[in-house]
Amino acid sequence: MLSLIPLEISTVDDIPEALRDAIPSREPQNRRDPSTLGIVIIGSLVGVVAIAVGSISWFTWQASQVQLLEVVPEATEETKSSVTKAIISPAKTTTPATDALLKHFPYSEATGSELAPIVADGSLKLRKAAAAEFLAMVDAARMEGVNLVPISGFRSLADQEYLFFQIKAQRGQVSTERSEVSAPPGYSEHHTGYAVDIGDGNVPATHLSHNFERTAAFKWLQANAAYFSFELSFPRNNPQGVSYEPWHWRFTGDRHSLETFYKDRQK
Numbered sequence: 016m017l018s019l020i021p022l023e024i025s026t027v028d029d030i031p032e033a034l035r036d037a038i039p040s041r042e043p044q045n046r047r048d049p050s051t052l053g054i055v056i057i058g059s060l061v062g063v064v065a066i067a068v069g070s071i072s073w074f075t076w077q078a079s080q081v082q083l084l085e086v087v088p089e090a091t092e093e094t095k096s097s098v099t100k101a102i103i104s105p106a107k108t109t110t111p112a113t114d115a116l117l118k119h120f121p122y123s124e125a126t127g128s129e130l131a132p133i134v135a136d137g138s139l140k141l142r143k144a145a146a147a148e149f150l151a152m153v154d155a156a157r158m159e160g161v162n163l164v165p166i167s168g169f170r171s172l173a174d175q176e177y178l179f180f181q182i183k184a185q186r187g188q189v190s191t192e193r194s195e196v197s198a199p200p201g202y203s204e205h206h207t208g209y210a211v212d213i214g215d216g217n218v219p220a221t222h223l224s225h226n227f228e229r230t231a232a233f234k235w236l237q238a239n240a241a242y243f244s245f246e247l248s249f250p251r252n253n254p255q256g257v258s259y260e261p262w263h264w265r266f267t268g269d270r271h272s273l274e275t276f277y278k279d280r281q282k
């Protein structure tokens with residue numbers, strides 16, 4: 016807001032220019048006639064008052080513009096937050112994805128020709144783009160003294176069939192219980208060839224355990240995995256509702272992988 020003082024100073028700044036217009040009416044030839052002089056003086060005073068009133072009006076108007084400038088950004092922020100609320104609110108009320116099974120989404124199995132090995136004996140594989148980035152990530156971690164080891168990569172439907180049903184029976188787990196730690200066959204990110212379970216080679220006891228989050232490997236991954244386009248699939252309190260898996264990372268570094276994990280599932 017403009018204070019009264021700068022308003023007066025600004026008015027003074029403005030008046031001399033206006034007075035220059037009034038000066039010609041005070042030229043010497045008019046001074047001899049007192050009545051003319053009186054008219055001129057009155058006229059000039061009226062002019063000065065008019066200019067002063069005009070100036071004050073102009074500054075009042077200018078002040079109102081300043082007020083508007085101050086108000087508009089707030090109004091814009093308010094509008095933005097209303098828009099944000101409008102965008103967020105429907106998302107909270109949307110129905111869960113209809114194609115999920117026990118909170119896991121369906122995935123198609125990568126074919127053998129799309130896969131590349133990530134260990135010397137070829138027993139673990141990822142889709143080619145993911146494999147290249149994974150190996151680069153392992154090298155980068157090693158340079159910093161961190162030992163990332165792959166525990167599981169691509170899994171076939173048959174692999175997941177065994178992991179889900181056989182282990183469930185062996186452990187006497189009910190389906191909902193088993194699904195908290197393993198996806199049903201056809202619903203595992205590992206089918207895509209983009210998901211990899213990672214351990215700390217220096218602390219094998221933490222493999223596939225929540226304690227993995229305390230290792231140097233996990234801390235390194237948290238800070239660096241995104242540089243290789245890997246991200247944690249199931250962080251704590253993930254919207255999918257799957258239990259926390261600090262060891263399970265997925266590649267989203269190309270269009271196909273991004274679509275695989277992020278394409279709208281409501282359709």
Ligand SMILES: [Zn+2]
Nearest residue numbers: 210211212263
């Ligand atoms: Zn996994």
